[in-house]
Structures are given as C-alpha cells and as structure tokens.
Amino acid sequence: MKRRIIILLAFAGLLFSCGNKSSQAEENNEVVVKAFLTTLYSDYVFQYHEFSLIENHFSEKVLKRLKQEYDYDGEGYAVWLFRTGAQDGPSNVSKVNDITTEPDGWYVVKYTDMGIEGTCRFLIQLRDGEPFVLDFK
DSSP: HHHHHHHHHHHHHHHHHHHHHHHHHHHHHHHHHHHEEEHIIIIIISOOGGGTTTGGGGHHHHHHHHTTTOOSSSOOOOGGSSOOOSSOOOSSSOOOEEEEEEEGGGEEEEEEEEEEEEEEEEEEETTOOOOOEEOOO
C-alpha cells in the first residue's frame, strides 16, 4: 500500500512537472514572438530599416502581398499595411502599446500611429525557435 502511494505521488509529480514545462515553453515562445513584433514595429514599420534583413521571417504569401502593394518605383515591401493607413495624425507619437495572444497562433498588436490608435493581427509560428509570419490582417 505504501509503495502504491509513493508511485502515485511520483506519477502526479511527473504530470505536474510536464504540464509546468509545457506552460513555461509557451510563455517563452510568447516572449520571443512579442519581442519580434515589437522590433518589427519600432525598426521596420515606424522607422525605415531595410526590410530584406528580416524577410526570412515571413511566408512567401505575405511577402508576395507586401510586394504587390508596394506602389513606388523599384522594389520594396508595403510595410505600411501593418499601420493605420493615415497620412497624418494629431501627433508624432508612433509606438506599440500592447501585444496580446489569441487562439490558433494569432497575435494582436495594438499601437499608436502618429497619434491614431490601430491594430494589426499576425498569424505566427516558431520555426527553429524563430518567429515566422504566415498571415496578417
């Protein structure tokens, strides 16, 4: 009887430990994705840095859409699709305010774009520990 209790307690501890590791991994994944999205906005959406430096984080479907919507001479990516679309705003403030997770790998970025509030949703998976954008709305 004592041996059975010890085995049950060990098994319960193992289950709790595995659940805790899974939860910790999910939290770590969320931290990685949120850091990526924050950098995306601060360095590539609100300020101009060469988007090709991070294009390996985006699916062909997303890159194709960003290229098709680019309406300037030459090649580029329409990263303004991640913004409100306003030409001007009441202030010069552009920043990420919050990033939340939704079911099925979607992340919602809430931001201020030249004083105007906006949101953009991103479908992201981790591939080899790196964020990979599959879609956005």
